[in-house]
Amino acid sequence: MSAVELVQIHPDPLERISALCSTHPSREVGGVLFGFVQPGYPVLHADHACGPGPAAEMERRRLLWDPSYVVGYIDAITARGFTAPIGRWHKHCTPDLRASAEDRVGAAAFRAALGLNALVDVIVATVHDEPISWAAYLCTAAGYDRITAELPDGVQG
Numbered sequence: 001m002s003a004v005e006l007v008q009i010h011p012d013p014l015e016r017i018s019a020l021c022s023t024h025p026s027r028e029v030g031g032v033l034f035g036f037v038q039p040g041y042p043v044l045h046a047d048h049a050c051g052p053g054p055a056a057e058m059e060r061r062r063l064l065w066d067p068s069y070v071v072g073y074i075d076a077i078t079a080r081g082f083t084a085p086i087g088r089w090h091k092h093c094t095p096d097l098r099a100s101a102e103d104r105v106g107a108a109a110f111r112a113a114l115g116l117n118a119l120v121d122v123i124v125a126t127v128h129d130e131p132i133s134w135a136a137y138l139c140t141a142a143g144y145d146r147i148t149a150e151l152p153d154g155v156q157g
């Protein structure tokens with residue numbers, strides 16, 4: 001497979017992520033992205049997203065997932081077989097889409113935990129808790145590189 005160049009974010013995860021951003025005002029929130037690779041194309045499809053769980057610790061610039069919730073969620077989704085974890089997403093409470101050093105470390109650790117060759121790390125920049133722009137990075141053994149995040153028609157990227 002050629003290297004993934006684009007992640008297409010489907011309407012369902014887009015709505016879920018937008019809702020989670022606004023229901024946690026001034027707090028960083030995030031979770032797991034699920035999806036699949038389009039066979040023969042360098043495209044990842046993100047078709048589902050979850051939040052960080054009820055016991056997550058959310059601060060303005062810090063997020064700790066609720067590990068038992070996230071592991072249970074991944075297991076339940078994977079058992080159904082339609083979609084699988086492909087990465088993670090999180091909100092920035094600023095218009096800044098740049099990944100922090102912690103973002104890179106966290107993505108690499110989650111990639112290792114999932115046993116993936118490539119993991120997509122989606123960052124959602126917000127103003128007043130509303131998404132204003134989206135960025136995607138591909139985390140591999142070779143590095144952490146920006147790729148294209150494609151949103152449904154009519155949504156500002």
Ligand SMILES: [Zn+2]
Nearest residue numbers: 092099100103
């Ligand atoms: Zn971040």
